[in-house]
Amino acid sequence: MIYSLLRPLIFRLDAETAHRLALLALSFSPASGPAASGPLTTRVAGLDFPNPLGMAAGFDKDGEVPDALLGLGFGFAEVGSLTPLPQPGNPRPRLFRLAEDQAVINRMGFNNGGAALAFERLSARKERGGIVGINIGANKDSANRIDDYAVMTRTMAPLASYLAVNISSPNTPGLRALQDEGALIELLDAVMAARGEQGPPVFLKVAPDLEPADIRAIARIAMDKQLGALIVSNTTIARPPLASRHADETGGLSGAPLREPALERLRDFRKETGGAMPLVGVGGIATAADAWERIRAGASLVQLYSAMIYRGPGIASDIVAGLERLMQRDGFSSIAEAVGTA
Numbered sequence: 001m002i003y004s005l006l007r008p009l010i011f012r013l014d015a016e017t018a019h020r021l022a023l024l025a026l027s028f029s030p031a032s033g034p035a036a037s038g039p040l041t042t043r044v045a046g047l048d049f050p051n052p053l054g055m056a057a058g059f060d061k062d063g064e065v066p067d068a069l070l071g072l073g074f075g076f077a078e079v080g081s082l083t084p085l086p087q088p089g090n091p092r093p094r095l096f097r098l099a100e101d102q103a104v105i106n107r108m109g110f111n112n113g114g115a116a117l118a119f120e121r122l123s124a125r126k127e128r129g130g131i132v133g134i135n136i137g138a139n140k141d142s143a144n145r146i147d148d149y150a151v152m153t154r155t156m157a158p159l160a161s162y163l164a165v166n167i168s169s170p171n172t173p174g175l176r177a178l179q180d181e182g183a184l185i186e187l188l189d190a191v192m193a194a195r196g197e198q199g200p201p202v203f204l205k206v207a208p209d210l211e212p213a214d215i216r217a218i219a220r221i222a223m224d225k226q227l228g229a230l231i232v233s234n235t236t237i238a239r240p241p242l243a244s245r246h247a248d249e250t251g252g253l254s255g256a257p258l259r260e261p262a263l264e265r266l267r268d269f270r271k272e273t274g275g276a277m278p279l280v281g282v283g284g285i286a287t288a289a290d291a292w293e294r295i296r297a298g299a300s301l302v303q304l305y306s307a308m309i310y311r312g313p314g315i316a317s318d319i320v321a322g323l324e325r326l327m328q329r330d331g332f333s334s335i336a337e338a339v340g341t342a
Helices: 003-008 017-029 068-069 114-126 145-161 175-179 181-195 212-224 256-273 288-296 307-309 315-329
Strands: 043-044 047-049 053-055 077-082 095-098 103-106 133-138 162-166 204-208 229-232 251-253 279-282 302-303
Touching: 017 068, 017 095, 017 279, 053 103, 053 315, 068 077, 068 114, 068 133, 077 114, 077 162, 095 114, 103 114, 103 256, 103 307, 114 133, 114 145, 145 175, 145 181, 162 181, 162 315, 175 181, 181 212, 212 229, 212 256, 229 256, 251 256, 251 307, 251 315, 256 279, 256 288, 279 288, 288 302, 288 315
Parallel strands: 053 077, 053 302, 077 133, 133 162, 162 204, 204 229, 229 279, 279 302
Antiparallel strands: 043 047, 095 103, 103 251
16 A cells, blocks of 8 residues: 555656665665465475565666565565676666556666675575575676676575576577577586586576477477476567557566466476476566466466566565465465466
């Protein structure tokens, strides 16, 4: 209710300024610890998630507030994308609210303070517990992007509950080419070697804009390399009909218009993996019903980001409570039991 009163004032600010203010506010929130285990606890990639709802990468790019996010009720938080060297990203404006469409377009361009700053910050919170994934990327002007991913893996593996390899942002030119079969095998071989035998599970984040042959190849490679999970999906470069004046901005589209395409990609990957690979459903999730639909379609975990812009910080506790009701309504005793039952 408080957020609904404040939102008109917040929306008078440009989107990136409002985002920075949100991070600042969370940095001053009292530490309440990670969510407690309960009926929604689920085990994925050897990790025990207190509930299946996570904050997606992009909100907390530099690992400033993962504990505050966990305190809001998220079962896990994913920080990043982080690159070896600091980079400013693309010129502003680069983040746009499409309020009429309950959507966001961004062309941030992996803006972050770099690995060294994030390592120091995340090292300081390591003993606080909770599941914090680290999303890694490559610098825009890198001479060897695969080497960047290997460097980030070695650097961040000791601090990460899991590592998310982001090769699906549309805002770094040429990055999505790493989803091609040969490049993906070379990349994952480098990442797995850098991680070592005792490192955290590796998740791979893919785009929704994939052809059937791409989906088949990625699914096969992910299983061959024994990845921890596939994150389906990143923002889209497609443009369905949109009402906002920002509809023609370049960048990745997220929020409500991504709901159906992301759900379809999840179903595609569920079919190609035969349920043998955990999936993380992300894209257009705004309610408990959305999250439950994604779980029934094959997601072991779900993530959101854009919806919090429109619904506020109470969205996590609302969805978690709603998921518990839906699980009980449909007669399941656990999230794992419900995965893929649609």
